[in-house]
Amino acid sequence: MKFIDFVSREAIRTCVEVDDKEQVIQAMATALLESGKITEDQRESIVEAILKREELGSTGIGRGVAVPHTKHPSVTELVGTVAVSEQGIDFDSLDGEKVHLLFMLVSPPDRPGDHLRALENISRQLRDETFCRFLKQSQAPADVWQLLEEADNNEFV
Amino acid sequence: MEIPVVERTVVISNPQGLHARPAEMFARLALRFDSEIEVIRESLRVDAKSILHVLTLGAGQGTKLVLHARGADANEALEALARLVDSDFATDETLSQESHG
Numbered sequence: 001m002k003f004i005d006f007v008s009r010e011a012i013r014t015c016v017e018v019d020d021k022e023q024v025i026q027a028m029a030t031a032l033l034e035s036g037k038i039t040e041d042q043r044e045s046i047v048e049a050i051l052k053r054e055e056l057g058s059t060g061i062g063r064g065v066a067v068p069h070t071k072h073p074s075v076t077e078l079v080g081t082v083a084v085s086e087q088g089i090d091f092d093s094l095d096g097e098k099v100h101l102l103f104m105l106v107s108p109p110d111r112p113g114d115h116l117r118a119l120e121n122i123s124r125q126l127r128d129e130t131f132c133r134f135l136k137q138s139q140a141p142a143d144v145w146q147l148l149e150e151a152d153n154n155e156f157v
Numbered sequence: 158m159e160i161p162v163v164e165r166t167v168v169i170s171n172p173q174g175l176h177a178r179p180a181e182m183f184a185r186l187a188l189r190f191d192s193e194i195e196v197i198r199e200s201l202r203v204d205a206k207s208i209l210h211v212l213t214l215g216a217g218q219g220t221k222l223v224l225h226a227r228g229a230d231a232n233e234a235l236e237a238l239a240r241l242v243d244s245d246f247a248t249d250e251t252l253s254q255e256s257h258g
Contacts, residue, residue: 056178057178057181057182058181059177059181061177061180061181061208061209061212062207062208062209063209065209067177069177094181094184094185094188094208112172112173112174112176112217112218113174113217115173115176116173116174116175116176116215116216116217117215119176119177119180119212119215120212120213120214120215122212123208123209123210123212123213124213126209127209127210127213
C-alpha cells in the first residue's frame with residue numbers, strides 16, 4: 001500500500017501548534033472534515049474513538065512519530081491524513097520523545113488487512129531517517145505531499 | 158567467543174494481525190530483557206525492541222515469525238514473547254481493543 005492510497009492530500013496540515021494530544025487529534029479530524037472525507041457527525045465520534053484507543057496505550061511509536069487511529073464503522077474505506085508540529089506534542093511515547101509527525105488512520109472494522117498494510121507502509125518508510133527528518137521539517141502541506149509521493153516511488157528506501 | 162542464538166518460531170493467530178497495540182506490547186515486553194532480540198519474517202529482519210521496526214513486519218493473521226535472541230536472558234525473553242503471541246496478546250483490554258483497534 002502506498003501513501004497516496006490512504007492520505008487525503010487536502011487534509012494534510014503543517015505548523016500545527018497545539019498544547020496536547022487531544023487538541024492535535026481534534027485538529028486532524030477537523031482537517032478530514034474540511035477536506036470532505038468525513039462529516040460533522042462522524043468527526044465527533046471518530047475523535048472520541050481515537051482518544052479511547054489512546055487510553056489503552058499511546059500510539060506514539062518512537063522517533064517523534066505517532067499513529068493515532070481507530071477502526072470506525074462509519075467509513076467504507078481507509079481514510080488518513082498527516083500533521084506536522086514543529087514544537088512537538090507530549091504523547092506518552094515509549095521512548096519519551098515529543099511527537100512532531102502524526103499519521104491519523106480511520107479504517108473500516110472489516111478490513112484489518114488494509115489497516116495493517118498502512119501501518120506497515122508508514123513504519124517501513126519512516127525507518128529512513130532522511131525521509132522522517134524531511135517530513136518533520138515540512139513547512140507546507142505541499143512539501144509533505146511531495147515527500148510522500150517520493151517515498152511511494154521508492155526514492156528513500 | 159560467539160554467544161549462541163536462541164531461536165523460536167511463532168504464528169500470529171489473532172484476526173487483526175500484529176497491529177499497533179500488539180506491536181507496542183511486543184516491543185515493550187522485549188525491552189525488559191537485556192538480550193538482543195530480532196524478529197524475522199522471510200527476508201525481513203527487525204529489532205524486537207522497536208515498535209516502528211515490529212510494525213514493518215505487516216504481520217497479518219497466520220504469519221509465521223522467527224524470533225532470535227542472543228544474551229544471558231535469551232531463553233526467558235523468547236519464552237515470554239512466545240507466550241504473549243500465543244495468548245493472542247490477551248490482556249484485560251483485549252475486548253475493548255477489538256472494537257477500537
